[in-house]
Amino acid sequence: MSEDRVPPWHALVPETVAERLGTDPVRGLEATEAQRRLKIHGPNELDPDDPVRPWRILLAQFTAPMVLLLAGAGVLSAALGDVPEALVIFLVVVLNAWIGFRQEHRAERAMAALQEMATPMATVVRGGTSHEIPAREVVTGDVVQLGAGARVPGDGRLVSAHAVRVDEAALTGESVPVDKQVSALHPGAPLAERTSMVYAGTSLVAGRATMVTTATGMEAELGRVAGLLRDAEVGRTPLQQRLDVLVRRLALAAGAIVVVVMGLGAARGEPIDTLLLTAVSVAVAAIPESLPAVVTVTLALGAGRMQRRRSLIRRLYAVETLGSVTTICSDKTGTLTQNEMTVVVLDMAGERHDLPEPGSNGDVGPAALRGRPTLRLLLAGGALCSDATRSDDGTLLGDPTETALVAVADRYGLPKAQLEEVTPRVGELPFDSERKRMTTVHALPTDTAAVPGWLSELLGVEHLTAPGGRLTFTKGALDGLLACCDTVDVGGELVELDESLRERALAAAAQLAREGVRVLGVAMRVYPDPLQVPDDEHVESGLTLLGLEGMTDPARPEVRDAIAVCRAAGVKPIMITGDHPLTATAIARDLGLVGGGATAATGADLERLDDAALAQLAATTSVYARVSPEDKLRIVGALQREGEVVAMTGDGVNDAPALKQADIGIAMGITGTDVAKDASDMVLQDDNFASIVAAVGEGRVVFDNIRKFIRNILSGNLAEVAIMVLGPLMAMPLPLVPLQILWLNLVTDGLPAMAFAVEPAERGVMERPPTPLGASLLGRDRGRRLITRGAALTVLTFVPTFVLWQADDEAWQTVLFTSIAFAELAGSFGMRSERVPLARLGVFSNRLLVVAVAATLVLQVLLVVLAPARDLLDLEPLTSGHWLLIVAIAFAYLAVIEADKAISARRRYTAS
Secondary structure: OOOOOOOOHHHOOHHHHHHHHOOOOOOOEOHHHHHHHHHHHOOOOOOOOOOOOHHHHHHHOOOOHHHHHHHHHHHHHHHOOOHHHHHHHHHHHHHHHHHHHHHHOOOOOHHHHHHHOOOOEEEEEEOOEEEEEEHHHOOOOOEEEEEOOOEOOOEEEEEEEEEEEEEOHHHHOOOOOEEOOOOOOOOOOOHHHOOOEEOOOOEEEEEEEEEEEEEOHHHOHHHHHHHHHHHOOOOOOHHHHHHHHHHHHHHHHHHHHHHHHHHHHHHOOOOHHHHHHHHHHHHHHHOOOOHHHHHHHHHHHHHHHHHHOOEEEOOOOHHHHHHHOOEEEEOOOOOOEOOOOEEEEEEEOOEEEEOOOOOOOOOOOHHHHOOOHHHHHHHHHHHHOOOOEEOOOOOEEOOHHHHHHHHHHHHOOOOHHHHHHHOOEEEEEEEEOOOOEEEEEEEOOOOHHHOOHHHHHHHOHHHHOOOOOEEEEEEEOHHHHHOOEEEEEEOOEEEEOOHHHHHHHHHHHHHHHHOOOEEEEEEEEEEOOHHHOOOOHHHHOOEEEEEEEEEEOOEOHHHHHHHHHHHHOOOEEEEEOOOOHHHHHHHHHHHOOOOOOOOOEEHHHHHOOOHHHHHHHHOOOOEEEOOOHHHHHHHHHHHHHOOOOEEEEEOOHHHHHHHHHOOEEEEEOOOOOHHHHHOOOEEEOOOOHHHHHHHHHHHHHHHHHHHHHHHHHHHHHHHHHHHHHHHHHOOOOOOOOHHHHHHHHHHHOHHHHHHHOOOOOOOOOOOOOOOOOOOOOOOOOOOHHHHHHHHHHHHHHHHHHHHHHHOOOOOHHHHHHHHHHHHHHHHHHHOOOOOOOHHHHOOOOOHHHHHHHHHHHHHHHHHHHOHHHHHHOOOOOOOHHHHHHHHHHHHHHHHHHHHHHHHHHHHHHHHO
16 A cells, blocks of 8 residues: 555544554553564664674784785795794784774674663563563554653653653754654654654653654664664775775886796796795885884874873774864754753843843843843743753753753842742642643732842842732743733733734744744732732733743854865855754854754755755755655765765764764764664764864874875885896896895884874864865876886985995995984985975974984994894894985985975975
């Protein structure tokens, strides 16, 4: 049967729902029928996902192409009998795997966390009797009783609801509790507006209700989100992709060079063992053995710095991915805003009063109430007509809307506790989702002489002429409240509420709504005789309208600057929220996210678009409202297909699939659910958008530093390969043995490369666009500098060595080996920046690099000076003349790097 012919549950009356589900809305299911359904459909729980076990995380560390290439070289070395060389290579592989494993040993348990959200127990009616059963035994058709604080065990259609408010933030993204009711709704109502339904995993904030269960387990909305989460794809990060490309090219280049060298050697009739040794030496020279470990350490150090800036990295490669982000899709509540409802405007007849931000100087405090009786009553009424309380430490507890009303009264010197001391609550008419109002009844003092001056000033003398009378305050939605009002308070005088004043109040509320402000009206009535106070809904009649209190969740003040930084850095910020479009647009406009004429795209808009049309919309839209989990997935996917690197923030269950799908999933550490955290790559410990922007900057620094040491390492490797090829071509013996090459690649390159990990950010790191996805890991020049410096290192080290070899100097190989080491160490200082000269950077501005170079120099000297070490690497003693030549080569290489920077700078200046 088509969906058009079978209305959804929220569009049916409760009797029809019960009939379709084969149950009685009063007696519930019979026990035997419930057991039959449980046996057929299975327990009310989510399908378990395969847990990510530690051994799988460890195994994943060995699957990177670079690691596999290293392992292959180790196996080949072992096959040729070079056990020390093989052991060194395998040690590097194991060390890299251990570093990555330690950082990532947090198994993703998103499905397990979803399972834990299920209520352990539920109260069901079976056979006309209430029973408390495990929630996993709830079946479709069960009648479930819910009270304040209860977790909903499955999706259900409400049969009865008394003052019910449900916290659905984790599922829909709605920032305030939702009022529920029983009436059928329009079939097309979006999830966040299906007020006749409650959903698994949500909880009642207030009231009591009875529901008929319509879906359980994987069929519930929570299960649908679980399915989306399981199906979301996790791709390789930009750095992993770039490293894969680099490794493939290195492997192809090394293979081609080995074939050429072996072919030339075979043509000259060299023995097979010599050819194999040469092949292994060239392969070892081409592979940067220290690269995996250095990349891992750099990412781990970057993760540590991010954690100190309140960003916890769960997946190591996410550090660099942050630096490549081009779009940040952010939730609104708590990330862009303060996650605290605040009264921002007070509107009385003929007067609008915009409040300054809390903590700032402005027109607040008791002095601001002098001569403004209506304002006093409006504030006092809002505070008294609420159930918000303060804890022992002064924290406001209760519904966010009511805590906002109490907080604003406090700001004006009207604390609720003191108000209740002299006007205690003696009755109430609780909030009801159909009336959309709440009324409290307060006793006036019996002795007017004992009334504090502030209270007389607050209420007005005319209200105290009947000692022991009653005062009522009513707050609620303005449209319904106006129907209960006969008069309006205008500057302390009661004026008949005529049509013009009524229209004026509605127009003011509409304007506030367009500004994204939630509006509540406050009214009052005085009863001289307590016996006159009705004990039913008639207490909400003959009221006097005091005014409107408008509240919103204000933007975090630091977010405006963070968004400006994003724009300067070429990163597009996007707001994706479950809130109302007007609210979302107003906050976005306030933050500078959109201009004055912008509107939000809604989930309903997205449903009408195919993927191609959505891609066009995503390219120009910065605000999305009333979106579902599928909408978030589609938005992220559309952006990724357009080549964007997407960071997605979220805190609820509804965010988890999109967090997993995004290039960087960022969960909220304070308000985030376990599901969102387990599906994320990064957790914000302060839930602050500004921390995301800071992390993006840190990610760019990490990528810059990785690029620097890769250039440094590969320049040396290129020179080593060239020398290993030139030697045989010049009829020389093998210039370097494999163990010497390993020493150069692991120690001489590795230790300084580690120091690049703490290289400070270069100027303007957040004033340039992100590195494009297809950009080379070597930079814009795509290897020009690499080739230039590799060629310079080859000439500077090989030519003097060739002369020494022809002069029968037995130390020629040791001079070559040591001069390469010294030159690479000196060159590492010049490699710290491609733009800034070393003289301006300062030699000692990266102290760790100084220490690393000094330590490596000592090791290199000891290796040549100490006889046992020399024997291990087949080295010869060096004379003072040799050492002078080696030092001269090192300084010459550094000079070449600095000259190359100066020439490039001149070219850029000429081009501009």
